[in-house]
Amino acid sequence: MRREIPLLITGIVGVVFIVSYFIPHWPFSQMNNWFSDWFSIIQACAIFLGALNLLMVSSQKIARKAEGWGYAAVIIATFIMMVGIGFSGGVGFREAAGFDWLYRFMYIPLSATMFAILGFFVASASYRAFRARNVEASLLLVAAFLVMLGRVPVGDMVTSFMPDGSQMSDLASWIMNFPQKAGQRAIMIGIALGLVSTSLRIILGIERSHLGGGD
Amino acid sequence: MSPRRSTTGARPPVLCSCLLIPLVFFFLFLTNSASLAQGETEVVDTTATTPLAPVTSLLAQDFKYDDGDKLMLTWVPSIDDIPVTGRVTAYEVYQICNNGEPHRIAELLPEVSTFRVEELHRDSSYQFYVLALAEDASAQSVVTAAITPEQEWLKWNWLNLMVMTIVVCGAVMVFIKTATKGRKLFVRKIAGLEAVDEAIGRATEMGRPILYIPGINDMDDVQTLASLTILGHVAEQVANYDIKIRMPVARSLVMTAARETIKAGYQTAGRPDAYTDDMVSYITDEQFGYVAAVNGIMVREKPATVFLLGAFFAESLILAETGNSVGAIQIAGTARPAQLPFFIAACDFTLIGEELFAASAYLSDEPKALGSLKGQDVGKGIAMAAIIIGVTLTTLATLTGAEWMSSATELIRSWFVVTD
Structure with a gap:
């Protein structure tokens, strides 16, 4: 029963979602919303599990004085601080001065810092990807070079002697609109069909390893 | 002396012209400013005296293919609604329910000419009017005739999508049935999946842990489910080789599901005692907070193998490059086309789109699952037939100018377009 009930729920919910996509009539129109609401409720309840796990793992690290236990102490301290300030703000805690300040002036800058690292990683990854090791990599290198050149003003300056419509920016647009888009669409068609197939396997109960085991 | 004289003699005309030219410009400027000011005044005067034109041809129609809770309003914008220089600042939509009092249901920007009214009742009748608003005036349209929303059973405008769904799902089910009967099905080799066991073996040899990242979406994303099915196979191998697996997650539900999956893997391998809950740990739902924590784990623990399988967004390259920098062998896979180039650039093996979904069937080698893969091929x-026929007909229509070829192309295209 431990596995059959989740499979039954998955099957029913999956079928209802597919049917409600094509039948707008009651009860399908409402069932779709109900299931979405239920998922949100379960998701909200599950956050307690996550928070509890985070505190337990971090506490154990501190108790064992495991490597990097200082980070665990920071996690617990900041967790207690955010929760404490949030609760003290009452119902309108989002607008409360302390909570808002911590979010805007601590979380957002830290988050932006992480995101900013991406710029450097793009450079290092591009360096590796664009090394002309074989024919495919060389084609990638040439295409990338042309697209990059076509995206900056100097690209059109270099090809200024060419007639209108044959400038570097036009070539870059052509690469993006035709070969690139064709390849991306092929991948997207594959993804869509893969989604259909995987969803059917889950709805029919063929795929059940996410529930913990095969049979 | 004479040249000097002559020079000094020429000075008065130069001085004159120097003074005259600015004066002329100043005069022209004043004249122009005055005329502009006059013009502005005139415009203001005109608008102040001219009444605002209301919207016209206001029509309330039933919204097709819904549960009978929507109506569609369309109108022709006021003739005073001109981009940039127009007088109309906004439109207000008013609703009258069962001949009651009108009440405002929406305020719209200029140039808008449609509005979908929602949350209506099938047992009530509705009338509407639109108020065009300007700084100094307003104009009401005519009130529409009373209308009651209607309910439909099927979205007939999505008939093409319905047929495609039935065909594809039918094909998948037929092949599952065929595979169950014992027919041998060919599935091409997927390099990324062939490398899974090799990558686990490497971690065993190096005595370092495996890091498994299931993306940052929740259990309602099929990519996360696909990732967990691969995790089942990985967990079994990890248990067999007795190595350490670390799985930091960004969603609490994924944490509980992943624990069940890994536990089942250990049970299948006959080593349930070796499983501990701390193999899977929740970090945070926040995208970059999670990334910071995972990067920290990578740098501190230096895993031998990193799996990046699931739904990834801007963090894909940050994670993959950090994994690369610590020398881990990386197997990545996602169904988000925008993130695939990053994985291809930074990882050793990448499961491209559908390969991620095919992974569980491929690794399990179960006939039913393999049958579903063959169903996808239908x-x-x-898709291939439609593309080839469409491209051929479009090319020939352009070359020959034949009308029927253009119509045939349009017909094929319409079968793959979903209209709302």
């Missing part, structure tokens, strides 16, 4: 066949 969908691909239809």
Whole structure:
């Protein structure tokens, strides 16, 4: 029963979602919303599990004085601080001065810092990807070079002697609109069909390893 | 002396012209400013005296293919609604329910000419009017005739999508049935999946842990489910080789599901005692907070193998490059086309789109699952046929100018377009 009930729920919910996509009539129109609401409720309840796990793992690290236990102490301290300030703000805690300040002036800058690292990683990854090791990599290198050149003003300056419509920016647009888009669409068609197939396997109960085991 | 004289003699005309030219410009400027000011005043005067034109041809229609809770309003914008220089600042939509009092249901920007009214009742009748608003005036349209929303059973405008769904799902089910009967099905080799066991073996040899990242979406994303099915196979191998697996997650539900999956893997391998809950740990739902924590784990623990399988967004390259920098062998896979180039650039093996979904069937080698993979091929066949026929007809229509070829292309295209 431990596995059959989740499979039954998955099957029913999956079928209802597919049917409600094509039948707008009651009860399908409402069932779709109900299931979405239920998922949100379960998701909200599950956050307690996550928070509890985070505190337990971090506490154990501190108790064992495991490597990097200082980070665990920071996690617990900041967790207690955010929760404490949030609760003290009452119902309108989002607008409360302390909570808002911590979010805007601590979380957002830290988050932006992480995101900013991406710029450097793009450079290092591009360096590796664009090394002309074989024919495919060389084609990638040439295409990338042309697209990059076509995206900056100097690209059109270099090809200024060419007639209108044959400038570097036009070539870059052509690469993006035709070969690139064709390849991306092929991948997207594959993804869509893969989604259909995987969803059917889950709805029919063929795929059940996410529930913990095969049979 | 004479040249000097002559020079000094020429000075008065130069001085004159120097003074005259600015004066002329100043005069022209004043004249122009005055005329502009006059013009502005005139415009203001005109608008102040001219009444604002209301919207016209206001029509309330039933919204097709809904549960009978929507109506569609369309109108022709006021003739005073001109981009940039127009007088109309906004439109207000008013609703009258069962001949009651009108009440405002929406305020719209200029140039808008449609509005979908929602949350209506099938047992009530509705009338509407639109108020065009300007700084100094307003104009009301005519009130529409009373209308009651209607309910439909099927979205007939999505008939093409319905047929495609039935065909593809039918094909998948037929092939599952065929595979169950014992027919041998060919599935091409997927390099990324062939490398899974090799990558686990490497971690065993190096005595370092495996890091498994299931993306940052929740259990309602099929990519996360696909990732967890691969995790089942990985967990079994990890248990067999007795190595350490670390799985930091960004969603609490994924944490509980992943624990069940890994536990089942250990049970299948006959080592349930070796499983501990701390193999999977929740970090945070926040995208970059999670990334910071995972990067920290990578740098501190230096895993031998990193799996990046699931739904990834801007963090894909940050994670993959950090994994690369610590020398881990990386197997990545996602169904988000925008993130695939990053994985291809930074990882050793990448499961491209559908390969991620095919992974569980491929690794399990179960006939039913393999049958579902073959069913996908029918969908691909239809897509390929439509593309080839469409491209050929479009090219020939352009070359020959034949009308019927253009119509045929349009017909094929309409079968793959979903209209709302």
